[in-house]
C-alpha cells in the first residue's frame with residue numbers, strides 16, 4: 001500500500017512540472033525592470049501595466065504563446081532576448097500570473 005501511495009505522489013508531481021523549470025524567476029523580475037516591459041503595457045491597460053497579464057481576453061494562453069509574445073514585444077523595441085532571458089522572464093510571469101503547467 002505504501003508503494004502505491006508513493007507512485008501516486010510521484011505521478012502527481014510530474015503532472016505539475018513547471019514549463020520554465022530552467023528559468024530563474026527572481027532574475028526575470030529584474031529583467032522586467034531592465035527592459036522596461038511595462039512602459040508599453042501601461043499605455044494599453046493603465047495602472048502599473050501588470051494588468052496586461054491578467055486581462056480577461058489575454059493572448060498568452062499557453063507556455064509557447066507566452067514565449068512568442070515576449071519575442072514580439074522585445075523585437076518591437078529592437079532588443080533580442082537571449083534564450084536564458086526568455087526562460088527567466090517566462091518563469092517570473094508564469095509564477096506570478098499565468099500558472100501554466
Ligand code: HEC
Pocket residue numbers: 032035036037038039040041044052053054055057058059060061066069070073074076077089093
Ligand atoms: C513596444 C511596446 C512593448 C514593450 C516594450 C513590451 N511589450 Fe509586451 N505587449 C505589448 C502590447 C501592445 C501587448 C498587447 C498585444 C495585443 O493585445 O495584441 C503586449 C502583450 C504582452 C504579453 C501578453 C499579455 C496577454 O494578453 O497575455 C506578454 C506576456 C508581454 N507583452 C510580455 C512582455 C515582456 C516580458 C516585455 C519586456 C521584455 C514586454 N512585453 C515589452 C507591447 C510591448
